[in-house]
Amino acid sequence: MSLAETAGLLADRTRAAFCLALFDGRAWTAGELARHAGVSASTASEHLSRLVTGGLLVEERQGRHRYVRLSGPAAAQLIESLAAFTPDTATPAGLRESTRLGAEARARTCYDHLAGQLGVSVAAAALERGLVTEEAGLAVTEPGRRWFAELGIDLAALRKSGSRPLLRSCLDWTERRNHLAGAAGAALCSRALDRRWVERIGSGRALTVTAAGRVAFADLLGIDTAAT
């Protein structure tokens, strides 16, 4: 692997479009990316293989889906300096620049789910308590299903309602670990907002954990949010 080959990975309109899209930290399917970039499925497939082989992306197969996301902070850093150098590239709608600031690093929304220190703590606790499992992609366990039901979230209904995956992982740049996304992750986030466990700071993505939230997160997941 030479420097020129690394640069070559990003020296194509379509592959660059993929990486810019993935810069949001979420995992995308091959089909979503193909549609996003306006190329055929076969073309997208070949591009993704190159990007994965080159180490820029990592993939996770789930049934007939191929999820890809940026491999980590080094990949994001590379794309960022490339975008920074390119004069009129719209700054990717990513998280990095904003999350360096303190409030958002502690707790924020990432699209419609929880992220930041709070987000990864929730994900880690859910894993540790066996509510979700990581074998063969992220999935909710039977105890997890009951846990969600106690919060008034009906996973069976969620699964039926949309084409969206129930649970997927989403790379958190500030923490360099995954947090919970997908329909279940979004439902959990909206429940936390409904019950005032977290509140938005101003109009941005930053969140603050309320007194009620501290009690709830400790009860439900054993998380200490005192420092959050």
Add this chain to the structure above:
Amino acid sequence: MSLAETAGLLADRTRAAFCLALFDGRAWTAGELARHAGVSASTASEHLSRLVTGGLLVEERQGRHRYVRLSGPAAAQLIESLAAFTPDTATPAGLRESTRLGAEARARTCYDHLAGQLGVSVAAAALERGLVTEEAGLAVTEPGRRWFAELGIDLAALRKSGSRPLLRSCLDWTERRNHLAGAAGAALCSRALDRRWVERIGSGRALTVTAAGRVAFADLLGIDTAAT
């Protein structure tokens, strides 16, 4: 200019070799780079034009020579993240990683001339006092010639002796400003070492300004090196 086009600038073996060579901060001629990368002069010429147009390099024409150097910190940053991502790329023999440390940031040698805060101070003072001029490339003025002569440096002899340019500028990454290189810059540096105005710290590139040096730099150029 798109992100893919920017990446494309570096997605070629030869152009990557050019940029890695230029990462040392010096200005190279087109011919030097062609020989370094093992391509013909015509091929090198075309590559350099692309790199300059793309904003990665800047050029300065001096007589029949075309000097190029990295355009600035943003370009260096880009090449650095590319190299950082590429697993087995030998870290370019550049200045950046080492110069973040304090001692070398204050005063060091860059190849055979002075760099760091001391280097740019000398360059700035020489310009301000009219010893060198920047019009149409860096050149020594008549007062400058006498100034060098007082130090026992015969510029006419230097010019005759080698094919090396008398004076060229060299971008200083720590200071983001130019310092003096070329035969005259090297002569000045070796004189400073001879007269113990500066001394090497250990075996590296770092220098320390001696008490005699503080007096000399103040006398000769009006530079206050107390903090250096």
Add this chain to the structure above:
DNA sequence: GCAACACTTCGGCCTCCGCCGAACCGTGCC
């Protein structure tokens, strides 16, 4: 079992681009 679907592999087309040598231009030296 069958159909729908997401993705992959393969073959072929076509464009792009890196390379060189030859001819040319300007500068510097005698």
Add this chain to the structure above:
DNA sequence: GGCACGGTTCGGCGGAGGCCGAAGTGTTGC
């Protein structure tokens, strides 16, 4: 003026690679 030399421009060659559609594989849902 004449020559050497650094750099540039141009034409042509050959390989790399991006694209698609068609056919194939594995998964999910009925």
